[in-house]
Amino acid sequence: MGQITRSEKDSVEKRSSAALDFGAAWEYAPAPEATDHIRIDPKYELFIGGKWRAPRAGKYFQTISPSTEQVLAEVAEAGAEDVDDAVKAARQAYDNVWSKMRGAERAKYIFRISRAIQEKARELAIVESMDGGKPIKESRDVDVPLAAAHFFYHAGWADKLDYAFQGRPHRPLGVAGQIIPWNFPLLMAAWKIAPALACGNTVVLKPAETTPLTALLLAQIIEECELPPGVVNILTGAGATGAAIASHPDVDKIAFTGSTGVGKRIQKSIAGTTKRLTLELGGKAANIVFGDASLDQAVEGIVRGIYFNQGHVCCAGSRLLVEESVHDVIVRKLKDRMMTLRLGDPLDKNTDVGAINSKMQLGKIRELVEAGEQEGAERYSAPVKLPEKGYWFPPTFFTGAGQSCRIAREEIFGPVLTIMTFRTPDEAIEKANNTMYGLSAGIWTDKGSKIFHMATRLKAGVIWGNTYNKFDPSSPFGGYKESGFGREGGRQGLLAYTDVE
Numbered sequence: 001m002g003q004i005t006r007s008e009k010d011s012v013e014k015r016s017s018a019a020l021d022f023g024a025a026w027e028y029a030p031a032p033e034a035t036d037h038i039r040i041d042p043k044y045e046l047f048i049g050g051k052w053r054a055p056r057a058g059k060y061f062q063t064i065s066p067s068t069e070q071v072l073a074e075v076a077e078a079g080a081e082d083v084d085d086a087v088k089a090a091r092q093a094y095d096n097v098w099s100k101m102r103g104a105e106r107a108k109y110i111f112r113i114s115r116a117i118q119e120k121a122r123e124l125a126i127v128e129s130m131d132g133g134k135p136i137k138e139s140r141d142v143d144v145p146l147a148a149a150h151f152f153y154h155a156g157w158a159d160k161l162d163y164a165f166q167g168r169p170h171r172p173l174g175v176a177g178q179i180i181p182w183n184f185p186l187l188m189a190a191w192k193i194a195p196a197l198a199c200g201n202t203v204v205l206k207p208a209e210t211t212p213l214t215a216l217l218l219a220q221i222i223e224e225c226e227l228p229p230g231v232v233n234i235l236t237g238a239g240a241t242g243a244a245i246a247s248h249p250d251v252d253k254i255a256f257t258g259s260t261g262v263g264k265r266i267q268k269s270i271a272g273t274t275k276r277l278t279l280e281l282g283g284k285a286a287n288i289v290f291g292d293a294s295l296d297q298a299v300e301g302i303v304r305g306i307y308f309n310q311g312h313v314c315c316a317g318s319r320l321l322v323e324e325s326v327h328d329v330i331v332r333k334l335k336d337r338m339m340t341l342r343l344g345d346p347l348d349k350n351t352d353v354g355a356i357n358s359k360m361q362l363g364k365i366r367e368l369v370e371a372g373e374q375e376g377a378e379r380y381s382a383p384v385k386l387p388e389k390g391y392w393f394p395p396t397f398f399t400g401a402g403q404s405c406r407i408a409r410e411e412i413f414g415p416v417l418t419i420m421t422f423r424t425p426d427e428a429i430e431k432a433n434n435t436m437y438g439l440s441a442g443i444w445t446d447k448g449s450k451i452f453h454m455a456t457r458l459k460a461g462v463i464w465g466n467t468y469n470k471f472d473p474s475s476p477f478g479g480y481k482e483s484g485f486g487r488e489g490g491r492q493g494l495l496a497y498t499d500v501e
């Protein structure tokens with residue numbers, strides 16, 4: 001099992017050099033999405049109680065495109081008073097309208113939102129790629145369709161909650177404060193808003209400060225869908241706005257996705273209150289490749305797990321655990337595949353790897369990569385030409401890193417993979433679980449029984465078998481250990497927004 005024959009080695013080497021020639025001789029013609037039909041307003045206000053309102057303190061911040069460093073819009077910065085207004089609007093909407101409405105009626109509104117997302121899919125995908133830097137292939141084929149799917153899925157639950165909880169009495173929690181990160185701006189908004197509304201809660205949501213635009217477009221959609229005022233309120237701002245939402249005394253539930261550090265801070269800030277909390281935090285997933293796996297398929301999954309989306313995924317397969325016997329062949333095949341990755345304009349339909357979301361994030365990635373080099377691991381970066389403007393980092397991997405290295409322990413949140421080896425399934429499990437995180441893992445093997453055996457022993461909330469980074473609204477997502485608690489999606493996700501007796 002897992003032995004590499006001489007001829008296989010030769011063929012990998014030949015393919016590697018062929019890929020180099022191919023790269024040199026063949027350039028894709030640019031195929032960018034047109035942006036002339038996209039409307040980004042110069043300035044966005046806060047969406048409170050169904051109306052667009054200026055922030056009371058009159059403060060605004062800029063959102064820029066990380067691929068061009070161009071300012072896209074000015075966005076309102078909500079202060080504590082605006083948060084208070086939004087919570088009051090959400091409370092009124094909850095008490096007077098939404099919690100009293102029949103599930104079948106709520107479902108109609110939620111269906112309407114999902115349809116409107118589908119109608120505006122192209123615009124949403126383009127704005128997502130402009131504001132966040134992710135390739136249009138991802139925003140068009142993953143983020144936006146999944147966002148619509150989450151609203152569709154939860155619309156279906158709104159009038160069937162009695163069946164979700166086996167007939168047990170249940171009620172909504174009240175006002176949900178929701179704080180989301182920049183890696184899947186629209187999708188995270190959908191993950192949070194759709195189940196909250198389906199279960200009868202009202203919402204105050206804050207998108208991340210570097211990617212506010214698609215949440216604001218979603219607010220426009222919600223307005224067009226004529227949701228009762230105050231059912232969904234969207235507040236833009238940075239950490240202080242998030243902290244004001246989390247600590248507001250009239251918020252009943254906090255749902256947070258972001259860094260483990262901020263998650264812990266929120267947990268402390270609400271200690272001693274009756275607020276309910278779900279946290280979806282960092283990850284350091286192990287993608288485990290056995291020698292009996294289809295290696296080409298595994299390499300494709302590795303690339304999907306860490307390089308597509310620039311590694312800006314909390315469940316990114318950032319640690320690759322390879323059975324020792326196939327280490328060299330995997331490394332060569334991976335280099336081979338990395339030669340063909342196209343990095344550049346996120347709006348280009350051929351782009352695989354887009355821009356790093358912000359200057360700050362780029363700084364964090366560089367710091368950890370330098371730490372990896374200093375700790376003696378061997379670095380390989382794909383020989384890609386980085387655009388002059390914007391924030392970019394080449395697809396990179398490290399070999400020869402010990403488990404104690406920072407690159408093997410800390411979340412990098414960039415296109416950087418740390419490759420380590422194992423000899424037995426037990427060693428793979430021990431290494432995979434040797435982390436403070438526990439969000440996701442991947443297993444690549446020809447044997448279904450091995451997947452089950454491994455999956456039951458891996459301490460990770462989501463485990464993919466012979467695939468990676470696949471999502472579905474009916475499948476619960478969430479972590480173990482310091483990756484957080486609570487689930488989003490599926491029937492389990494409804495529990496995060498419901499009080500069940």
Ligand code: ADP
Pocket residue numbers: 179180181182206207208209237238239240241242243244246257258259260262263265266
């Ligand atoms: P990331 O490292 O993914 O940027 P953060 O945890 O810094 O993660 O940010 C995730 C979200 O949390 C963003 O919307 C951010 O504005 C918000 N945030 C940052 N600091 C705080 C805080 N102290 N309290 C509440 N929300 C915060």
